[in-house]
Amino acid sequence: MMKKQKVLAAFFSIVCMLFMGYESRAAMSGLCYTCHTMHNSQNGSPVVSLTYGAETTDAKAFLLVGSCMGCHAQGTANNIETLGTSDIPQVYHTDTTDLAAGNFRYILGGSSDNKGHNIVDFGEADSKTQPPGRRHDINGIANFTCAGTMGCHGIRGSSLGGIEGMSGAHHNNAGPELSTADTVANSYRFLSAVKGYENNGANIWENLNSTNHNEYFGATTPMSFTGCTSQSCHDASDNARPQNNTMSGFCATCHGYFHLLDSGGREGVGDDINSPFIRHPTDVILPTGTPDTEYESYTTYNVVAPVARTAVASSISAAVTPGTDVVMCLSCHGAHATNYDDMLRWDYKSTTLATAIAGCGVCHTDKN
Numbered sequence: 001m002m003k004k005q006k007v008l009a010a011f012f013s014i015v016c017m018l019f020m021g022y023e024s025r026a027a028m029s030g031l032c033y034t035c036h037t038m039h040n041s042q043n044g045s046p047v048v049s050l051t052y053g054a055e056t057t058d059a060k061a062f063l064l065v066g067s068c069m070g071c072h073a074q075g076t077a078n079n080i081e082t083l084g085t086s087d088i089p090q091v092y093h094t095d096t097t098d099l100a101a102g103n104f105r106y107i108l109g110g111s112s113d114n115k116g117h118n119i120v121d122f123g124e125a126d127s128k129t130q131p132p133g134r135r136h137d138i139n140g141i142a143n144f145t146c147a148g149t150m151g152c153h154g155i156r157g158s159s160l161g162g163i164e165g166m167s168g169a170h171h172n173n174a175g176p177e178l179s180t181a182d183t184v185a186n187s188y189r190f191l192s193a194v195k196g197y198e199n200n201g202a203n204i205w206e207n208l209n210s211t212n213h214n215e216y217f218g219a220t221t222p223m224s225f226t227g228c229t230s231q232s233c234h235d236a237s238d239n240a241r242p243q244n245n246t247m248s249g250f251c252a253t254c255h256g257y258f259h260l261l262d263s264g265g266r267e268g269v270g271d272d273i274n275s276p277f278i279r280h281p282t283d284v285i286l287p288t289g290t291p292d293t294e295y296e297s298y299t300t301y302n303v304v305a306p307v308a309r310t311a312v313a314s315s316i317s318a319a320v321t322p323g324t325d326v327v328m329c330l331s332c333h334g335a336h337a338t339n340y341d342d343m344l345r346w347d348y349k350s351t352t353l354a355t356a357i358a359g360c361g362v363c364h365t366d367k368n
Contacts, residue, residue, distance in 0.1 A: 019303045034084030036063045040179040059095065062163055064312075067145040068153075069121045073104065080205065089205040091146075091336055092122070100199070100214055101189075102334035102343070116337020117152075121145055128265025135225055135233075136368025141170065152250075152335075153190045157239040166190065176200040179312040181245055188217070193241035194250045197313040207303040210318040216247050218326030222261040222283040223249045248282040259283070259329060281327060283308075286363065288323035294366035295322045304345055305362035306330050334358065 037047040040063075049066055073092035075080055079099055081088045092104040107116040107124050118126035125142050140150050147154040147166045154165030166185075172185035176198040181187040188196035197215035199206065207213040223244050227234070233253040234240055242249025252259035254346045259282050261273065273281050287295050288308060301318050303308070308326040309317075340347050346359035361368040 030084040030086045033065075035065060035085065037065050038063065041186050064163065067121075067163060068166075072146075073122070077107075079103075087204075097206070098338075099205045100335075102336040102338045104337050106339050112341060114341045114343075115339065116334070116343055117144065119145055131254045133255040133258035133259060135252075138254060147190075153218050154303045155192055155239050156241075157237055169182075177312060177314050188247075191247075191250055192239065193235075193245055194247060195245045195312045196247070197316070199316065201316065207306060209303060211299040211316060212304065213301065213303050213316060215313035215316060216306060216308040216328060216330060217312050218248065218310060219244045219246050219283040219327045220285055220310060220326070222259055223252055224282070225256060225260045233291070239266060242284070246283055246328065247330055251282075251329045278334070282331075284327055285310075286320070286322045286325050286327055294364055297365040298322060298363050300364045305359050307331060327363070331363070 023025065025181060040047050069092075071083065071088050072090060073088060075092050075094070076090070077094050079090050079093045079095040079097055082092055089099055091099070091101065092108075102116065104116055104119060104122060107113060107118060108122060113124070113127060118124045120126075120143050126144055128141065130138060130141055140213070143150050143286065145151045145162065148157075148161040148164060149156055150161070151165070154160070154167075154169065156165060169184040169190050172183070173190075174180075174186035178186055178188045178194075178196055178198065179193045181193050184190050186191050188194040188198065197217075197219040198204075199208075199212065199214045201208075203212050223233075223242060223246075233242065233256070234346045240253045242253060248259045258279055273284050289296075298307075298320050299322070301320050306328075307320055307326040308331075310326060332345060334345060337343060338345060341349055347355050348359075350356040357364075357367055
């Protein structure tokens with residue numbers, strides 16, 4: 001009997017290795033059955049319900065016991081949950097501390113749609129037919145989801161959707177320094193082609209303070225839209241990705257008019273990076289020197305208004321260097337959802353001036 005048990009254990013280990021790959025074990029720890037089911041059967045009952053629509057259709061197709069939502073949006077009181085032996089960051093929870101990208105709780109239960117990206121998986125389909133600041137029409141935005149064709153994470157090619165666009169990413173997760181970004185697995189937070197440095201400290205998924213935060217990658221000039229055929233926002237296979245590998249460039253794949261350097265802007269005015277501005281600039285250097293001395297006082301990293309670096313970081317730095325570091329879209333906005341309108345990191349609409357400009361004043365120190 002003992003010999004039979006050893007044989008079965010060895011067989012199960014081989015099966016796990018086939019699914020996970022020898023090299024991926026460092027990236028994905030824990031037992032295979034935590035995430036996978038071999039035959040969708042346990043004790044005579046299905047492991048995955050087949051009545052919950054597209055979410056479980058995707059899960060069943062990849063032998064998974066859950067989907068993005070099932071793992072990362074459990075709605076508990078914890079911003080990190082434990083699944084088997086793995087810690088799972090939660091994008092939807094009731095913890096008082098949010099993770100770096102925010103918390104989808106703020107768009108649910110009658111809350112304002114303006115507070116976050118409207119993920120259809122939560123039953124919160126966007127009432128808009130197009131994203132704000134779009135450079136071109138995007139079909140199916142009402143079905144915006146976490147990953148795949150109409151999502152942010154994974155491959156967003158026209159033939160891939162949902163979990164399929166994330167295939168293999170968790171098993172081959174790289175980091176914390178992500179300076180190649182030629183696959184989903186080695187891209188920052190599985191955002192295809194985005195470079196950066198993922199916080200690997202005690203608060204691994206948080207922007208906690210000046211010494212414990214993500215390090216974002218930015219450029220000195222925004223991407224220039226030169227047409228779809230030149231692959232400004234897509235690769236040759238029509239997968240959406242930023243040509244400059246920055247976070248702001250990634251946002252520009254949907255919100256192009258807000259983040260692109262485009263001489264034929266929608267307002268008929270060039271989207272310039274020089275004053276007078278028609279939009280807040282992104283992927284530009286935090287100014288220094290006359291007449292921009294107000295920015296020179298931002299020297300200690302503030303997670304209320306993060307900056308990006310012009311080289312992919314190899315460690316976390318508490319310093320900010322005006323004249324070198326970069327303003328980006330996430331300097332002002334959360335990625336998933338925040339408790340403030342327009343996904344801002346602070347209450348811009350507050351009737352109390354100090355609160356309304358709290359985030360602005362991090363960079364614009366003369367305005368405090």
